[in-house]
Amino acid sequence: MSGNVADTNSAWIADKCWMLGHEVVWHGGVGDHTDAIGDACMLAEKRAEVVFVTGGLGATLDDITVESAAKVFGKKIILHEDIWRGIQDFFKRVGRECTENNKRQAYLPEGGKPLTNTVGTAPGVQVKFGKAVFFFLPGVPKELFQIFGDSILPWLAERSGENVYEQRFLRCFGIPEASFDERLKDIELGDVRMSFRVTFPEVKIKLVARKCSCPPPHCRRAGIYGAKEPMNSGPINRATTNISNVEKQIRARIGEYIYGTDDETMAAVVGKLLLKNKKRVAIAESCTGGLIAHMLTNVPGASNWFERGVVSYSNESKMQILSVKEATIKKHGAVSEACAREMAEGVRKISGADFGLAVTGIAGPTGGTKEKPVGTVHIALASLKGIEHVHCCFPRDRESFKAIVAYEAMDIVRRTLM
Amino acid sequence: MSGNVADTNSAWIADKCWMLGHEVVWHGGVGDHTDAIGDACMLAEKRAEVVFVTGGLGATLDDITVESAAKVFGKKIILHEDIWRGIQDFFKRVGRECTENNKRQAYLPEGGKPLTNTVGTAPGVQVKFGKAVFFFLPGVPKELFQIFGDSILPWLAERSGENVYEQRFLRCFGIPEASFDERLKDIELGDVRMSFRVTFPEVKIKLVARKCSCPPPHCRRAGIYGAKEPMNSGPINRATTNISNVEKQIRARIGEYIYGTDDETMAAVVGKLLLKNKKRVAIAESCTGGLIAHMLTNVPGASNWFERGVVSYSNESKMQILSVKEATIKKHGAVSEACAREMAEGVRKISGADFGLAVTGIAGPTGGTKEKPVGTVHIALASLKGIEHVHCCFPRDRESFKAIVAYEAMDIVRRTLM
Numbered sequence: 001m002s003g004n005v006a007d008t009n010s011a012w013i014a015d016k017c018w019m020l021g022h023e024v025v026w027h028g029g030v031g032d033h034t035d036a037i038g039d040a041c042m043l044a045e046k047r048a049e050v051v052f053v054t055g056g057l058g059a060t061l062d063d064i065t066v067e068s069a070a071k072v073f074g075k076k077i078i079l080h081e082d083i084w085r086g087i088q089d090f091f092k093r094v095g096r097e098c099t100e101n102n103k104r105q106a107y108l109p110e111g112g113k114p115l116t117n118t119v120g121t122a123p124g125v126q127v128k129f130g131k132a133v134f135f136f137l138p139g140v141p142k143e144l145f146q147i148f149g150d151s152i153l154p155w156l157a158e159r160s161g162e163n164v165y166e167q168r169f170l171r172c173f174g175i176p177e178a179s180f181d182e183r184l185k186d187i188e189l190g191d192v193r194m195s196f197r198v199t200f201p202e203v204k205i206k207l208v209a210r211k212c213s214c215p216p217p218h219c220r221r222a223g224i225y226g227a228k229e230p231m232n233s234g235p236i237n238r239a240t241t242n243i244s245n246v247e248k249q250i251r252a253r254i255g256e257y258i259y260g261t262d263d264e265t266m267a268a269v270v271g272k273l274l275l276k277n278k279k280r281v282a283i284a285e286s287c288t289g290g291l292i293a294h295m296l297t298n299v300p301g302a303s304n305w306f307e308r309g310v311v312s313y314s315n316e317s318k319m320q321i322l323s324v325k326e327a328t329i330k331k332h333g334a335v336s337e338a339c340a341r342e343m344a345e346g347v348r349k350i351s352g353a354d355f356g357l358a359v360t361g362i363a364g365p366t367g368g369t370k371e372k373p374v375g376t377v378h379i380a381l382a383s384l385k386g387i388e389h390v391h392c393c394f395p396r397d398r399e400s401f402k403a404i405v406a407y408e409a410m411d412i413v414r415r416t417l418m
Numbered sequence: 419m420s421g422n423v424a425d426t427n428s429a430w431i432a433d434k435c436w437m438l439g440h441e442v443v444w445h446g447g448v449g450d451h452t453d454a455i456g457d458a459c460m461l462a463e464k465r466a467e468v469v470f471v472t473g474g475l476g477a478t479l480d481d482i483t484v485e486s487a488a489k490v491f492g493k494k495i496i497l498h499e500d501i502w503r504g505i506q507d508f509f510k511r512v513g514r515e516c517t518e519n520n521k522r523q524a525y526l527p528e529g530g531k532p533l534t535n536t537v538g539t540a541p542g543v544q545v546k547f548g549k550a551v552f553f554f555l556p557g558v559p560k561e562l563f564q565i566f567g568d569s570i571l572p573w574l575a576e577r578s579g580e581n582v583y584e585q586r587f588l589r590c591f592g593i594p595e596a597s598f599d600e601r602l603k604d605i606e607l608g609d610v611r612m613s614f615r616v617t618f619p620e621v622k623i624k625l626v627a628r629k630c631s632c633p634p635p636h637c638r639r640a641g642i643y644g645a646k647e648p649m650n651s652g653p654i655n656r657a658t659t660n661i662s663n664v665e666k667q668i669r670a671r672i673g674e675y676i677y678g679t680d681d682e683t684m685a686a687v688v689g690k691l692l693l694k695n696k697k698r699v700a701i702a703e704s705c706t707g708g709l710i711a712h713m714l715t716n717v718p719g720a721s722n723w724f725e726r727g728v729v730s731y732s733n734e735s736k737m738q739i740l741s742v743k744e745a746t747i748k749k750h751g752a753v754s755e756a757c758a759r760e761m762a763e764g765v766r767k768i769s770g771a772d773f774g775l776a777v778t779g780i781a782g783p784t785g786g787t788k789e790k791p792v793g794t795v796h797i798a799l800a801s802l803k804g805i806e807h808v809h810c811c812f813p814r815d816r817e818s819f820k821a822i823v824a825y826e827a828m829d830i831v832r833r834t835l836m
Contacts, residue, residue, distance in 0.1 A: 005615065197422060293708025300784070398716065
């Protein structure tokens with residue numbers, strides 16, 4: 001209510017519900033006031049059969065969600081000794097002091113079922129209030145996701161109705177969003193829904209098709225929430241086939257911009273390609289300041305294909321570690337094609353890696369000139385076959401500049417390995 | 419409702435309202451259905467004197483917000499020829515084709531006042547429905563911000579009542595949230611409100627005090643919405659004084675954990691201290707994989723105090739660039755106090771920087787052993803005065819581990835420079 005935090009939980013929950021064929025009809029937000037929370041819960045109970053309530057399960061005095069809701073439905077809250085012991089154990093395990101405050105989290109409404117929280121202290125609660133099933137969940141996204149995934153997704157899947165969906169994301173980089181409409185306007189969609197989502201600096205194409213209208217056990221076999229039984233044939237394959245048909249058409253038009261699908265990151269795709277080709281990369285970054293190395297090393301197992309990174313911010317470090325020639329910097333400047341080439345070849349040679357990737361540019365907000373405005377960047381990729389060079393200009397704020405340059409640089413490695 | 423987009427507009431609007439003394443009591447979201455939109459507007463009119471409605475002002479057929487709201491309050495919508503001409507001009511200016519669809523955006527409810535949109539085509543609308551003043555605004559954040567800033571902020575400021583607020587954030591690192599309550603429980607707050615917000619891995623303490631109860635012109639002079647007149651004295655200073663008094667008490671108890679205020683990042687604070695002390699830092703990262711360098715180089719002007727970074731992922735790079743001894747790695751392993759010390763001293767010496775900061779650890783999910791479990795990390799800071807060393811364990815997922823280690827490492831530099 002104060003605008004300090006944007007609510008991203010609602011969208012996350014809605015996405016999960018929708019994929020399992022449950023329609024989300026309403027969401028609302030209120031402050032930490034007993035009456036406001038009670039009113040919102042009463043209203044929700046009238047509107048839907050299932051209600052998710054997030055936030056306010058913490059250990060401090062303004063965490064009053066569960067007791068406020070219980071009160072309005074005329075239920076008591078009861079101390080669960082086993083939960084209280086579990087909370088004390090949790091604190092012992094992480095070596096922190098457990099205060100009397102934390103005991104608040106061990107109180108559940110009568111008839112409530114605790115939902116195990118393996119990430120934090122407050123368990124979720126499932127309880128019937130009036131005609132609706134209420135789920136009370138922590139507001140901390142990580143805890144919410146864990147409890148939702150472990151305890152609620154299976155419950156929702158068992159109750160999934162006629163409209164269960166399959167979706168696929170095609171992740172694109174390097175094509176302006178506005179030209180998407182143009183390039184993709186005559187795609188034959190059939191009953192597949194196509195939409196776009198921009199998460200700078202990439203664009204995701206979302207394809208959705210209805211999966212089946214069979215009774216729930218079938219949907220569960222389809223692997224919707226990760227069951228290990230084999231995929232069923234028939235209606236499911238129809239959805240998969242429909243999506244694949246649309247994907248094929250899209251790839252025929254803009255395939256070179258599609259770097260991955262679903263949850264694959266650009267860094268993970270680059271890592272997978274390096275691993276598959278038994279190659280290693282070393283990096284010399286100037287203007288991205290370590291971001292490329294950071295993104296690549298977010299991928300588990302990166303040490304198998306990421307040899308080293310050098311954040312050569314000063315000219316001395318470029319000369320000393322990467323053997324960039326002083327004359328090159330004097331003649332062309334540190335932001336130049338010549339310097340990028342020497343950085344890439346330098347980091348490749350000293351590291352013994354197969355690829356040397358280098359970026360040098362002007363992130364801004366200051367440091368630009370008429371010839372080299374803020375946003376100028378030179379990217380070079382060195383290998384045994386020679387050195388490739390790209391010159392771009394992304395006149396953006398500092399952090400957006402770093403992000404788009406990091407993607408551009410990784411994309412060059414990806415295209416080379418393809 | 420489908421979970422494709424998280425709503426960040428609500429929080430943005432709430433923040434603006436709250437700072438001008440308007441209490442936000444409720445927010446709700448519904449899908450693009452006439453009845454649902456109508457119901458939500460009726461409910462809002464009963465709850466508040468001012469209602470903001472965002473989204474659904476576009477040119478496509480599912481943009482039905484204004485007409486749905488008008489319908490439920492029994493109002494007609496009327497074509498405004500001048501708006502329609504303005505929309506056609508806009509398309510001419512940007513060189514795009516204006517379709518008949520765009521004409522929808524020129525219809526306003528009777529009695530409605532258009533609010534100029536300089537960024538896109540759909541104007542906002544101000545209209546009285548029932549007892550409340552409704553503002554209809556585009557959902558595209560850029561357009562919403564422009565219309566809100568130009569047309570609505572002044573309107574809200576003129577009506578700001580008794581509760582105009584001042585706020586301050588104290589940003590803390592290294593103290594568990596639960597122990598906050600304990601340590602801060604006897605603070606004399608007076609009329610200052612104190613609350614906590616966790617944005618991993620840090621905790622923000624928010625202090626809020628009422629600013630003044632003078633008539634609006636005064637509040638405007640106070641610079642609340644960017645007026646250029648000087649700050650007024652008197653009641654405003656009282657709010658500032660009250661917050662400062664609470665801040666003083668808090669600092670007396672947990673001051674060592676407070677690294678900055680308001681929008682200052684840990685990296686910016688470290689940079690400011692380095693600049694002030696005319697020192698430069700060089701970094702050798704293993705497990706954080708470039709994240710520390712990335713965070714530091716997000717600060718504009720970092721090149722004045724950040725000399726270089728080395729992401730020494732492979733053992734070879736540790737030995738080659740940082741002069742870590744092969745014997746050290748053989749005897750103690752790469753994740754060890756001895757290795758961290760040699761990395762820190764190594765990067766300091768080759769760079770000529772005043773400080774050498776090094777981290778080496780096990781980010782996981784694999785690579786842990788019984789003696790060195792996932793989450794183990796050694797941090798070392800070398801200077802002319804010698805080498806400081808810290809050994810921690812943060813058994814967390816890979817990205818959280820990197821984040822908390824990066825903070826811990828920067829915090830050591832901060833404390834040293836304090």
